[in-house]
Amino acid sequence: MNRKALTAFVTAAAVAVAGWLIAPQFATAQGGGTVEVEVKFNGAPQVETLKVNKDTEQCGKEAKIEKVVVGGNKGLVNAVASVAGAKGAATAKKASIDQKGCAFHPNVVAMTPGEIDILNSDGILHNIHTYSTANPSINKAQPKFKKTMTEKFEKPEFIKITCDVHSWMLGWVAVMPHPFFGVTDGSGVAKIENVPAGKQTIEVWHATLGKATKDVDVKAGATTKVTVEMVKK
Amino acid sequence: MGNGALSARWLAAVAFSVFVALPSLAVAQSGDAGVGKVIYERKCALCHGVKGDGKGPAAELLEPKPRDFTSGLYKIHTSAPPGKIPSDQDLFRIITAGMPGTSMPPWEVLPEKDRWNLVAYLKSLAADKFKQAPKKIELPKEVASSEASIKRGKEMFEAIECHKCHGTAGRADGPSRPELKDDWGQPVPPANLAKRWTFRGGASRTDIATRIAGGVLGTPMPAFADSVEKPEDIWHLTNYILSLGPEKPNYSTLVTVNGVTGAIPDDPNAEYWTKIAPNNIPLMGQVILDPRNFNPSIDLLLVRGVYNDKEIAFHLTWDDPTQSVADAAKKLFADAVSIQFPSKFTAGNERPYFLMGDSSDAVYLLRWEAGKAGEASANGPAKIKALDGGETTAKTAYQNGQYRIVIKRPLAGKGDERPTFQPSTFVPVAFQAWDGGAGETGTKASITSWYYLRLEPPQSNRRFVIPPIVALLTLVAMVLIVRAAGRTRGRS
Numbered sequence: 001m002n003r004k005a006l007t008a009f010v011t012a013a014a015v016a017v018a019g020w021l022i023a024p025q026f027a028t029a030q031g032g033g034t035v036e037v038e039v040k041f042n043g044a045p046q047v048e049t050l051k052v053n054k055d056t057e058q059c060g061k062e063a064k065i066e067k068v069v070v071g072g073n074k075g076l077v078n079a080v081a082s083v084a085g086a087k088g089a090a091t092a093k094k095a096s097i098d099q100k101g102c103a104f105h106p107n108v109v110a111m112t113p114g115e116i117d118i119l120n121s122d123g124i125l126h127n128i129h130t131y132s133t134a135n136p137s138i139n140k141a142q143p144k145f146k147k148t149m150t151e152k153f154e155k156p157e158f159i160k161i162t163c164d165v166h167s168w169m170l171g172w173v174a175v176m177p178h179p180f181f182g183v184t185d186g187s188g189v190a191k192i193e194n195v196p197a198g199k200q201t202i203e204v205w206h207a208t209l210g211k212a213t214k215d216v217d218v219k220a221g222a223t224t225k226v227t228v229e230m231v232k233k
Numbered sequence: 234m235g236n237g238a239l240s241a242r243w244l245a246a247v248a249f250s251v252f253v254a255l256p257s258l259a260v261a262q263s264g265d266a267g268v269g270k271v272i273y274e275r276k277c278a279l280c281h282g283v284k285g286d287g288k289g290p291a292a293e294l295l296e297p298k299p300r301d302f303t304s305g306l307y308k309i310h311t312s313a314p315p316g317k318i319p320s321d322q323d324l325f326r327i328i329t330a331g332m333p334g335t336s337m338p339p340w341e342v343l344p345e346k347d348r349w350n351l352v353a354y355l356k357s358l359a360a361d362k363f364k365q366a367p368k369k370i371e372l373p374k375e376v377a378s379s380e381a382s383i384k385r386g387k388e389m390f391e392a393i394e395c396h397k398c399h400g401t402a403g404r405a406d407g408p409s410r411p412e413l414k415d416d417w418g419q420p421v422p423p424a425n426l427a428k429r430w431t432f433r434g435g436a437s438r439t440d441i442a443t444r445i446a447g448g449v450l451g452t453p454m455p456a457f458a459d460s461v462e463k464p465e466d467i468w469h470l471t472n473y474i475l476s477l478g479p480e481k482p483n484y485s486t487l488v489t490v491n492g493v494t495g496a497i498p499d500d501p502n503a504e505y506w507t508k509i510a511p512n513n514i515p516l517m518g519q520v521i522l523d524p525r526n527f528n529p530s531i532d533l534l535l536v537r538g539v540y541n542d543k544e545i546a547f548h549l550t551w552d553d554p555t556q557s558v559a560d561a562a563k564k565l566f567a568d569a570v571s572i573q574f575p576s577k578f579t580a581g582n583e584r585p586y587f588l589m590g591d592s593s594d595a596v597y598l599l600r601w602e603a604g605k606a607g608e609a610s611a612n613g614p615a616k617i618k619a620l621d622g623g624e625t626t627a628k629t630a631y632q633n634g635q636y637r638i639v640i641k642r643p644l645a646g647k648g649d650e651r652p653t654f655q656p657s658t659f660v661p662v663a664f665q666a667w668d669g670g671a672g673e674t675g676t677k678a679s680i681t682s683w684y685y686l687r688l689e690p691p692q693s694n695r696r697f698v699i700p701p702i703v704a705l706l707t708l709v710a711m712v713l714i715v716r717a718a719g720r721t722r723g724r725s
Contacts, residue, residue, distance in 0.1 A: 054408035125394035129453065136315035136316050139448050139450070143393040143394060143460055143461075144392070144394075145392065145462065165397050165398070166412075167413070
């Protein structure tokens with residue numbers, strides 16, 4: 001009797017613990033919704049050009065510094081949309097950024113804290129020079145024979161990446177504290193998946209235009225569309 | 234029992250604090266930040282600012298700008314990532330030795346204890362950054378210099394593209410030079426690797442290898458520790474860099490012009506010139522008249538001079554990162570040098586005012602500007618009059634951030650405003666140089682004070698012939714005198 005009761009109790013406890021352990025992921029996967037963020041900018045694109053005096057074979061004769069890229073339908077390209085204040089585990093996929101044609105591809109990378117692969121497809125000297133406050137800054141040479149370099153960004157922040165050899169090269173790594181983010185595509189749209197249902201605040205960050213937020217009611221299993229307008233600072 | 238627990242805790246605390254304190258005791262010189270602050274305010278604040286933010290009243294005039302200590306970011310460090318926070322010794326060393334090529338002087342005059350106190354105060358200005366103990370960067374096993382090592386170093390120099398900033402011959406003339414900025418957005422030139430006495434963090438083998446491996450923080454110079462093919466390449470690169478120039482400039486105190494027989498070549502790259510030892514002349518910024526040149530670009534002129542029975546020739550070598558084309562809209566001017574002499578060579582020590590003369594005494598300028606030779610007479614920088622009808626010629630070579638020119642003139646000067654050069658004499662000479670690409674023109678120049686130039690007579694075989702003849706004649710004369718004396722005595 002006693003023994004039976006104990007076994008039952010242990011089993012119940014085990015199930016409860018297992019349930020408690022599994023539950024959040026389960027709930028997120030089932031109870032989450034997709035947020036499609038459309039970021040608009042009602043202004044002119046800001047692009048500076050400059051003449052290239054070296055490595056023209058890889059970099060071309062003219063370089064572009066794209067401060068504000070406006071795509072079709074006034075969509076703002078390369079903005080990071082995320083769920084403000086959310087919590088969640090790191091994404092499994094390792095982030096990567098490539099130096100190709102003397103430009104960073106993609107121009108803006110969003111990732112959860114961890115490692116990032118920095119590729120050098122150009123096969124010429126670049127140097128990864130980061131400007132950050134929470135993470136230690138990096139200034140490491142990546143000569144032609146160093147195809148991949150792996151770096152670690154452990155603290156959430158927006159990190160500027162430059163190359164001093166090619167001063168026009170400018171990229172950003174958004175280290176996010178949770179996996180609920182997306183970077184806007186060529187038409188200014190970012191999709192954030194598995195967002196916990198309920199009232200959420202969508203935050204949009206852009207390197208030149210700053211931040212904007214909008215509240216949204218996320219429905220489980222459905223796609224919620226939201227439009228965020230950015231204004232010129 | 235309560236007491237016992239308390240004393241046990243107390244003991245543990247003492248043991249722990251001793252344990253923690255030991256490593257800092259090993260440094261032996263942990264300074265007192267409070268004392269350091271007082272010294273700082275007296276000695277450092279003028280440039281680095283009262284708050285340590287690098288914004289002292291003198292900062293505006295300085296290039297490179299004084300360090301912002303509140304950032305905790307220091308160029309010179311021997312620490313490994315992450316953080317690359319300098320060690321106490323790193324800070325102490327810069328305070329003691331200064332930073333060559335910048336306005337930071339060596340503070341060896343301060344008592345050692347005070348320098349350690351300053352270290353403690355500097356750390357307190359960025360206390361957060363200094364919380365983490367620095368980890369020393371590990372260099373690979375040292376490789377001694379050899380022909381093979383220098384060769385490998387050159388290969389690596391090219392493979393990792395050091396030339397992008399430092400230039401093919403290391404003279405700071407790489408294509409990325411104009412784009413380089415520090416973390417504060419200030420332009421920062423690359424180091425001239427052929428002038429290692431200007432290296433900010435010192436020029437010893439270990440200093441150079443450490444800079445290559447760890448980079449120069451807050452500047453475009455990246456760390457190469459993981460970015461060479463083999464770890465020991467750091468040392469091969471070091472050995473190659475050491476081969477690019479002399480250890481020290483060995484400045485001259487006198488400019489010697491050698492007398493020669495035969496023709497003097499026009500070509501600045503002719504082998505002829507390499508056989509003549511240069512006179513190394515240091516140049517300073519002109520800071521007497523407005524506009525002043527606080528950060529001169531040209532700091533060294535290598536002067537070689539020869540003359541024959543007809544003409545005098547000067548071969549000048551200097552580093553200039555750009556062969557500039559004059560463009561007033563872009564504040565670019567022609568590169569130029571001038572060699573200055575008094576208009577009249579007079580006996581005695583009186584010379585015209587060294588800065589291009591004054592209203593009472595004129596100077597004669599042998600000039601080179603953007604490849605063309607010329608002559609001028611000046612009564613001060615604002616009163617320069619070009620002299621026409623001379624026979625001055627110049628040939629120019631510009632390669633890898635360096636000018637080499639040959640400028641020639643007849644020995645005899647036409648008219649009153651041109652001096653005539655005489656062999657075996659000392660004549661006053663001074664030099665001026667302008668890097669037009671750095672916006673230098675007019676009084677924004679690099680200058681020298683007066684030096685003496687000596688025209689050494691040609692070395693002929695006569696010195697092997699005349700002294701023996703004189704000796705022989707003396708001997709003959711002595712013999713004759715002795716004989717004559719003997720005869721006189723015999724007679725009496």
